[in-house]
Amino acid sequence: MYLYQDNKEVFNVTDSVTGIWDKMAGWVDKLILNLPNFILAILVMIFFVFIAKLVVKFVRRLMRKSNASSSIIDISVSFVKIIIIAVGFFIALGVLDLNKVLTSVLAGAGVVGLAIGLALQGTLHNTFSGIILSFRSELEVGDWIESNDFAGEVQEVNLRNVVIKQSDNNLVIIPNIKIVENPFKNLSSTSRSRVILDCRVGYESDLEEVEKITLHVIENIFDQKENEKVEFAYTKFGKSSIKFVVRFWTDVSKQRDILFAKHKAILAIRKSFNENSIQIPFPIKTLDFGKNKLSSETIHINSKTDSDSSKEE
Template sequence: MSKDFSLNESIRGIWDKMASWLDSLILNLPNFILATIIFVIFIFIAKYAAKLLDKILKRKGSQDSIRHISTKVAKVFIILLGFFVALGLLNLDTILTSVLAGAGVIGLAIGLALQGTLSNTFSGVILSFLPELQIGDWVETNGFAGEVIEINLRNIVVKESDNNYVMIPNSKIIEEPFKNFTRTARSRVMVNCGVSYSSDLEFVQKLTTETMQALFAQRGNEEVEFMYGEFGDSSINFVVRFWTDVTRNRDVLTAKNKAIIAIKKAYDQNGINIPFPIRTIDFTNKLSINEPKKEE
């Protein structure tokens, strides 16, 4: 009898609990529906706000990496705002506090586990807003040289001269120096050469300088510079420096190619010799395997 009574009491307790939950659900159903609607509205707002921000940034001429990161951050921020508003409508302040506390702990654990990934992510954000590095620039960094094709939250993609793509982690770009050819429209190019010891050095200097000035127009305070550097093994070596339009490494190679051809033609027309190392082999051997016979 007692067993049947306890079983009935348990069943009655379960039904009472379910009834109270059902009452709570019915009472909070309007708030739940309203919270759901609010959250869905915030999702649509985030979607269209991201598109609007993308158009504004594109109209201002911002690079692709800045637009992509800015729109993603704005979208996530608006959705999170809608989530917190929905929780507030459901009177789940305690749950909201617990979620924030749990997110902090989980975020700390994830941060410790993904230090390298997070480092690349934050570096990607910095690179996206860095004016010294933009999509389309020609850069040299970490032993690679090429055109920047993409900047994302993990790496930058560089297209090298041989048409191969290289992905370099963002943290490497931040930590290591890089050379950007595109940021300066004009650069100084240097060509090294040498002339024979019998050459008229002052005439060589004058001829080389005039040849470079005729080939590469110098602007403003720019000038062709000619400097002898050393007495080489078979020549007196010099370097000539001049300014020209350079936005990528290929422009440097093209300028050097033109300069070398022009210098060689000018030297040939004026009888100036560009020597090359000559090795002389002496076959004279005074040592003999057979000793000379002694006279008796």
């Protein structure tokens, strides 16, 4: 490439072009020689992708027969697919006789994985929490849950978060780690639930009669099954009323069921109390300004004097 003339280095274009051509010719030769292996590697990848699709369908069908939740099925299928394709990738590298490259890839993947793990600790926590949630029967898509001061129907459980739809139709995304580390209530896990309703009556009321009427009203509206009953108890002497609580069982799968159960109970109790002249008082505040704090004045008008002065005018 370089010639020396008078102890000076001179660039030779012909030699440079010849060198580049030789390298390209060597690459073409290697490509032709390795073309069968390259085609075989592609066929291996296509084969493993096809196998992954078949296995995924089989696993999905098998898990559906076992009544597994949709979130468990999706995550399990994703893992199976990734593992099969990864095996096919490594076999394709072996077919290309890239063992050194394979070793480098594995070593690099280990270093990169460590770096990513340190940088994404929170994300990995959510990922592992998502795996845990997916295999827990206490939380499934369609359930109504209360957690982290939010309540709604579970729309999705993925590897990062849980998506719930609130009663106002807004979506709330809660990180999986928050669900795993904090308590949550699942209203859909049981078909029946106890509804607690607070109420009060005036001090002039017959308390035994109030209890009898309330129990009769609730028992007529809500059927109580075996080992279930309506419970009534006075709880407190208030400033203007006596407070009581009534508890009864009803079918509940979401917060809306509790809301309208209370609605029906309040309408029926209020109607029955009116029919029986039972008052539900409300707090009354009396403002006392004190007897000695106000003074009155008496104004005397001399009508005669006023009339005389008017005449003079």
